[in-house]
Amino acid sequence: xxxSVFVGASADGFIAxxxxxxxxxxxxxxxxxxxxxxxxxxxxxxxxRKTFEVVLPMEQxxxxxxxxxxxxxxxxxxxxxxxxxxxxxxxxxxxxxxLEKRGFEHVYVDGAMTVQSFLNEGxxxxxxxxxIPVLIGEGISLFGKVPNDIRLELAHFKEYPSGMVQIxxxxxx
Amino acid sequence: xxxSVFVGASADGFIAxxxxxxxxxxxxxxxxxxxxxxxxxxxxxxxxRKTFEVVLPMEQxxxxxxxxxxxxxxxxxxxxxxxxxxxxxxxxxxxxxxLEKRGFEHVYVDGAMTVQSFLNEGxxxxxxxxxIPVLIGEGISLFGKVPNDIRLELAHFKEYPSGMVQIxxxxxx
Numbered sequence: 067x068x069x070s071v072f073v074g075a076s077a078d079g080f081i082a083x084x085x086x087x088x089x090x091x092x093x094x095x096x097x098x099x100x101x102x103x104x105x106x107x108x109x110x111x112x113x114x115r116k117t118f119e120v121v122l123p124m125e126q127x128x129x130x131x132x133x134x135x136x137x138x139x140x141x142x143x144x145x146x147x148x149x150x151x152x153x154x155x156x157x158x159x160x161x162x163x164x165l166e167k168r169g170f171e172h173v174y175v176d177g178a179m180t181v182q183s184f185l186n187e188g189x190x191x192x193x194x195x196x197x198i199p200v201l202i203g204e205g206i207s208l209f210g211k212v213p214n215d216i217r218l219e220l221a222h223f224k225e226y227p228s229g230m231v232q233i234x235x236x237x238x239x
Numbered sequence: 240x241x242x243s244v245f246v247g248a249s250a251d252g253f254i255a256x257x258x259x260x261x262x263x264x265x266x267x268x269x270x271x272x273x274x275x276x277x278x279x280x281x282x283x284x285x286x287x288r289k290t291f292e293v294v295l296p297m298e299q300x301x302x303x304x305x306x307x308x309x310x311x312x313x314x315x316x317x318x319x320x321x322x323x324x325x326x327x328x329x330x331x332x333x334x335x336x337x338l339e340k341r342g343f344e345h346v347y348v349d350g351a352m353t354v355q356s357f358l359n360e361g362x363x364x365x366x367x368x369x370x371i372p373v374l375i376g377e378g379i380s381l382f383g384k385v386p387n388d389i390r391l392e393l394a395h396f397k398e399y400p401s402g403m404v405q406i407x408x409x410x411x412x
Contacts, residue, residue, distance in 0.1 A: 077391055077408065078382035079252040090388060185374075199393055199408060201358075203385035209251035212376035215263060218250055220372055220402035229393035231406055235250065235372060 067166040069112075069173045070192040071181050072104050073208055077197050080205030081178055086120060093198050097228055104194065105132075110170040112137060112154070112161065114177030119143060133170075137161060137180050158187040182210040190237050192221065199229035240339040242285075242346045243365040244354050245277050246381055250370050253378030254351055259293060266371050268401050277367065278305075283343040285310060285327070285334065287350030292316060306343075310334060310353050331360040355383040363410050365394065372402035 074091045075081050082088045111129055113121075115138035121128065127146040135154045136142055145151040154161050162184070165173055175184055184190050195208065222234035247264045248254050255261045284302055286294075288311035294301065300319040308327045309315055318324040327334050335357070338346055348357055357363050368381065391408035398404050 077406075078380075093390070197406075199391040201382055201385055201389040201391065203383065203388075207251075209374055210376065212374055215376075216374040217266070218372035218374065218402065220398060220404060223396075223398045223404060225393060225396055229391065229408075231393060231396055231404075233250075233370070233404055235402075 067162070067170055067173060068191050069162075069175050069184065069189060070104070070108065070194065071175050071190060072101065072194045073176070073181075074196045074198060075208050076200050076202045076205070078201045078203065079207055079209070080202055081208045082206040083202060084205050086116070086206070090200050090202050091198055093200050093228065097226055097230075099196055099226055099230060099232060100194075100224075105129075105174070108132070108172045108174040110135065110165060110168075110172075111174045111176060112165065112180065113175070114138075114180035115140065116179065117177035118151075122146070135161075135165065137177070158184045158189050162187075162189050178206050178208055178210070181208065185209075185216065185237070186213055188237075188239050192234060192236055193218070194222075194232060194234040196226075196230050196232045199231075240335070240343055240346060241364050242335075242348050242357065242362060243277070243281065243367065244348055244363060245274065245367045246349070246354075247369045247371060248381050249373050249375045249378070251374045251376065252380055252382070253375055254381045255379040256375060257378050259289070259379070263373050263375050264371055266373050266401065270399055270401055270403075272369055272399055272403065272405060273367075273397075278302075278347070281305070281345045281347040283308060283338060283341075283345075284347045284349060285338065285353065286348070287311075287353035288313065289352065290350035291324075295319070308334075308338065310350070331357045331362050335360075335362050351379050351381055351383070354381065358382075358389065358410070359386055361410075361412055365407060365409055366391070367395075367405060367407040369399075369403050369405045372404075 218235035390411040395407035
């Protein structure tokens with residue numbers, strides 16, 4: 067099973083402001099930036115509870131009827147009509163194996179804490195970061211502490227008219 | 240007078256480890272990455288005291304006989320033979336004006352704290368960051384808190400065989 071991260075961040079590496087808002091991502095406007103193409107290649111999502119609680123009340127549910135697993139030991143606050151949402155818990159390895167056993171082939175991992183815990187266990191294969199050309203100074207970092215340096219390999223690189231730079235790294239295991 | 244930053248950083252945005260070391264930058268090997276071409280365009284350097292104290296004991300003095308101004312209110316610990324080094328102090332604006340008065344046209348600003356204080360006063364024009372494909376988890380960030388969002392414009396980007404990605408932003412004033 068393959069795992070990928072696909073995320074927008076400020077040029078100084080924040081995926082959200084300290085209060086969780088991410089208005090600054092809209093500096094890139096509505097330009098297509100490959101999300102739909104990426105999303106078409108995944109067959110399940112795994113996201114942290116905090117990320118779920120951010121997307122849950124939004125008017126639009128972005129994930130259609132693709133299974134969304136929320137990494138949490140609590141009950142879910144609800145789920146949008148027509149969505150397929152279920153909680154999962156355990157260590158990152160346990161969650162990974164459980165999703166693999168269900169036959170998923172490509173899982174989209176989202177949410178800073180979930181990404182960090184999976185990355186630190188060597189359970190992330192690809193990271194696509196779309197850097198928005200703005201410095202916001204503080205907020206929630208995509209990356210966190212690592213037990214050891216994590217080597218990356220540049221897989222893909224693209225610039226967009228808004229000044230957004232999209233970098234895809236493969237994680238060297 | 241124009242000011243530019245030219246710096247290497249890990250993919251998670253650190254220019255040095257917590258102890259100031261920057262061994263991870265060597266993951267890019269010795270490949271030429273435009274530093275010499277950039278350096279040829281500057282007629283003076285401004286660096287923070289900490290950065291000066293890192294480069295001072297190195298075997299090689301990188302800056303030839305170009306004037307190096309060290310942003311500090313203390314005495315300098317020394318200077319390499321043949322180098323042109325002088326302390327400067329005051330607010331970022333005062334230092335900027337003082338360098339401008341001396342007739343410099345393009346100043347290379349280096350050191351996280353100095354870059355941040357100049358950036359926050361709107362005194363940086365161009366930022367070139369060479370992202371090394373490695374996550375180190377913690378260290379000294381190139382960027383820091385900002386009083387307001389700082390908009391950037393993508394001016395240039397380039398990928399290198401090592402997987403290094405070099406991005407040049409113009410700072411929108």
